[in-house]
Amino acid sequence: MRRRFVVATLIVLVLLAWSVVLPNVSVILGSFDRGLEDWRAFAASPADREALWSTLVISVGSVVAALAVGLPLAFLLGRFDFRGRRALSAVATLPAALPPLVGVIAFLFLYGESGVVTRLVQRALHLDHAPWSLTGLSAIIFVHAYTMYVYVFLFVAAGLDRYDTTLDEAAAGLGASRGHTLRRITLPLLTPSIAGAMLLVFMSSLGSFSAPYIFGGGQRVLATQILVSKLNGSMGLAYVETTVLALAAVAALLALRWLERRRRYALSGKGKGTRVVVRSRTARVIAPIVAVVVVTFLVLPHAMVVLVSFARDGAWTTQILPPEYTLDNFRRLASDPELWRPITNSVWMSAIATVANVVVCFIAAYLIVLTRAPGRRLLQLLVVLPWAIPATAIALGLAATFDVNQPWTGRVLLVGTFWILPLAYFVRNVPVFTSAVEGSLRQMDASLEDAARGLGASWLLAMRRIVIPAARPGLVAGTMLAAIAAVGEFVASVVLYTHSNRPISIEILAQLRNLSFGTAAAYSVLLIALVLAITLGARLAEGRVERI
């Protein structure tokens, strides 16, 4: 029995070393290929300095903006009851359901130079020019705030759920004002939740590619610089940029983990629904209005993508809304094999990657949680590593590693083939999938497996009847999250795709470049539909789990 675990650990370790560690080592080594020359070039390049600086500004700005939106919303929905609360909480997490590139496009349609809202404001105020331009740092932070506040909202809402509100009552009873209580009691106790969310926002912004790429307006960030360097053939510089980006990510990870750990207290709340009914007259009038405005703002991007997907390509020029509507966009997708290709590509590649995730991540989680196999600490480190490394860096690592055929060093030729993208999706989803399964297994009483085996069950029977059922909620959630991330993946894809395996996201970008907004939107709608279908499938599977 012990030997089986050792062998399994060894296999998984080798697999992760091959797919996760080797690419990163290749990148770091590659950055020194010409000695320190590429590092000097990086240090001397004004473009790179600007990119590094704006990457940090964007990341910090996104964290601040996401906190500014997510914190008040979490408190509002978690602590108060008012008309419109249910509608608001129903759509509060909607931005997270938008694939990254699609969100950016929706913002372009709405708030871009010729966007609907922009033109409405321009016309209402009789301006000669658009009242704003959706470019530069502020535009990127704006989009990030929209998509990433959800992390803050979800983390803090979960924290508030477990929060013991008698602590706030005790502070109030002792004479503390609301502000004092918030500053000294509530927020410090929510620090782990807030730090966790800040980390997620910071990491996502650091590696964010879509927003800077689509409407950065010449704004350089590290993630886009990497692609530019690669396309220019300056691989050494690309490796240096990648290394710097990864280092920044790891530094942020360590700093915020420290903050999260330093303040960890068991929040022992009973989680009873102690929402205060809003009583003041002004608040009762204002709350529903605010709710309607916020709900509209949250739903608008989705609605806009759907609307544009029915717009005839080329017809929408200076009007506020697209003037002509048609089903042609969808019809073309279904009938033209070239246009249908990206859809089958995305579905297949994400399916392959997710199946690999199911097998590898389940075994990894099992070894980590339920065995004492030697090497499981290393395993634990390897499964979270891809999380700390921005997707562009992962992609570049794969590109750097699998561009030659040297099987004796573990390097096989995958670049330019179909398989490089499923591999990238697999690597990106290892952390989230493994932690989902780990979570489920940790809730299982470890003695259950022992008990089953003590009753004479074989290892296989115990696995089938005890362990897998226990892991199932995590497997379902992990599958859902991995499949959703893979089917809409853009950041790694844009570095690694070829014409024949181009996924939906790349095709959306191509159509956008072509100014075929309707077709791009139709792809986006299809992508949203796929995400919904995956979510629904997971819900059904979860329902079955609950009935067992």
Place this chain on the structure above:
Amino acid sequence: MTLAIHNLTRHFAGADHAAVDDVSFTVGANEVLALVGASGSGKTTTLRMIAGYEQPDAGRIVLDDPRGASREITGEPPQRRGFGMVFQHYALFPHMSVAENVAFGLEARGVAKRERLDRARQALGRVGLDDAGARPIQSLSGGEQQRVALARAIIIDPPVLLLDEPLSNLDPARRQETREWLRLKLHELGSIAILVTHDQEDAFAIADRMAVMHQGRLLQIGTPDELYHRPTSVRVAEFVGRSTLVGARRDGDRAGIELGGVTQYAPVASTAGNGSAADRLTAVIRPEMLALAAPNAPESWRGRVEARRYAGAHYVYRVRVPASAGGSDAVAFEIACDQGSYVEGSEVGVKLLGRPIALLAS
């Protein structure tokens, strides 16, 4: 200083009766009042309204100063009332040290750090935790946490001290000694103290007066002795102490109880309700009002020992006495007795000792 509650009412949405229904009472300085009742009786809601965490739908809460100034606090938020509260699970701030917890009320009042930590040390001294200031909250035992919670509440010199189930988290051994300690401390403070408990033993041990609540209503308020010996309703009789309820007649200043054809008499302590229906009353018989005798002792009811329980200084017997000769109705008495010589199943005589008995209208 007096705290007066006038007609306090609170109705929660979706509940079929008011959580607190027209409750009025007054508590004076240096008095400890216990709100007792089963869970859902409205005692905690009443306490939370006094503290300001719940707003009443109707009624007033008034704090009267000895100098005659009367301050209505019904709508005031808790932070302005300046009351001290000890929560059921103590609600100590887990991210602060013991001293910081205790000093928090002073911090909220803008007292300088040095002074507030000084006073926190004094307050900790008053609850017998002189050297605990620097310790983290997580390192405290349940009893210590309770003392810290009390120190934190009294440091702001509250005119009213509120305690929600202060003993419910202690193990039985600690509970006993903590009761006495708490009673001493509360009287030492001299402020108005109101505690909520579902445990009548706690109330007996700590409180000067008890208010019994049921389904949001205040049934009776009085000293433990009053509630025990002169209850005004069946619920109070059943809730406070052990008792057997049995039909009785009033005969002048005596109560007559007839069982199995034998009538025994005892003086009347009190009569609640309209005393007009003098022959259809209920007597509240406590275990110490009865004595066991030989089966054929004169002027005694005949019964059978059903169960015998050792209770330390004495035995408690459950004796079944038929209501009428040959009938199937019977009354089960609890009887305290020094001797353990009556065995289960044996025939015994039951004698009424002639101690004053409370009568209730049926």
